[in-house]
Amino acid sequence: xxxxVSALQGKLAPGEVTIREAGLRGMITxxxxxxxxxxxxxxxxxxxVAFPEQGKANVxxxxxxxxxxxxxxxxxxxxxxxxxxxxxxxxxxxxxxYLAEKVSDARALIHVEGAFAxxxxxxxxPVDLHPGTFGPGDFRRTRLGQVAAAFxxxxxxxxxxxxxxxxxxxxFDLLAESAKAGAVGHFxxx
Amino acid sequence: MLILHCPYCGVDADETDLHAGGEAHLKRQGPGSxxxxxxxxxxxxxxxxxxxFERWRHVYGCGKWFLAARxxxxxEVFGTYSAQTTEPPQDIKDAISAKRPGWTWGNYS
Numbered sequence: 001x002x003x004x005v006s007a008l009q010g011k012l013a014p015g016e017v018t019i020r021e022a023g024l025r026g027m028i029t030x031x032x033x034x035x036x037x038x039x040x041x042x043x044x045x046x047x048x049v050a051f052p053e054q055g056k057a058n059v060x061x062x063x064x065x066x067x068x069x070x071x072x073x074x075x076x077x078x079x080x081x082x083x084x085x086x087x088x089x090x091x092x093x094x095x096x097x098y099l100a101e102k103v104s105d106a107r108a109l110i111h112v113e114g115a116f117a118x119x120x121x122x123x124x125x126p127v128d129l130h131p132g133t134f135g136p137g138d139f140r141r142t143r144l145g146q147v148a149a150a151f152x153x154x155x156x157x158x159x160x161x162x163x164x165x166x167x168x169x170x171x172f173d174l175l176a177e178s179a180k181a182g183a184v185g186h187f188x189x190x
Numbered sequence: 191m192l193i194l195h196c197p198y199c200g201v202d203a204d205e206t207d208l209h210a211g212g213e214a215h216l217k218r219q220g221p222g223s224x225x226x227x228x229x230x231x232x233x234x235x236x237x238x239x240x241x242x243f244e245r246w247r248h249v250y251g252c253g254k255w256f257l258a259a260r261x262x263x264x265x266e267v268f269g270t271y272s273a274q275t276t277e278p279p280q281d282i283k284d285a286i287s288a289k290r291p292g293w294t295w296g297n298y299s
Contacts, residue, residue, distance in 0.1 A: 054200050069252030070198050126204030141199075142207055143250040 004079065007108035007168035013176035016183075017114030021172060022160070024079040025062065025109045028086065031072045032098030039073075042092040046085050047075055057139035057152040059160070066139050066152065074150075074162075079104060108168035112159040112175055116183035121151065121159050123178045131187060145174045194246055195270050198254040211245030214257045215277060215296065239263050241286055241293045243278060246270075259286060 008021040040051045049058040057066040066074040089100045122129040124144045141150040149163040163171040192205040219231040242262045247255050259268040269282045
């Protein structure tokens, strides 16, 4: 088998806010009745984190669960674990109506790290990113400039952005440009 | 700029996150309907100045369709609600009545 490579192969735009393509990450889209205990418990056992509430993401290291819609959740895990995880899902949800698909190679993961990461994001997405409204643990699917994207905060100064692989370069350049343009000073402390 | 609350995501979504889907609460006319009924279903739409009901899709978000009641002249939003309903729920109607007493739209008031 050929070696898997991520969309931008770890491309880096250093600066006060650093934009870094985060490399390969295993991702599985799981759709189904998520109020059911079956899918919830298999998600928990595969990722080791609690099932997220509406609009939240529980991410711990490379593993995590992101709430995509009332009937869709995104599982994050190390790239190599996806095959086993899919098999485990199939086994656990055998009698249920669901869809689980490997999407690792259809997506790109970009990290935005630095003091005014919040403003770098706020300039590009139509989302209220005020610290009182959006913080670590919150997850949002929206658009970034002209393309669909989803993001969550890893900590106070770091965003993780997921977009489609085909637009990874656009999203990266957009973020890098936004970071280069500097802080706006909109989210002032206090 | 229109900001609608997505009842599925629980977030306030900007107009650019959404896709407009035309008039809400259309009654589908299928086989057995008259030509006039079918023509109404296909082509005849409300075009009010004031209270209006529309379908919207949270296209950059959860991808779900929902319905919204708003005013076309002031862009005031009275409320959004699930698309799994055939007529506006009472709390939405009450919200409109509080702001626009005596409103009518199609067969609803």
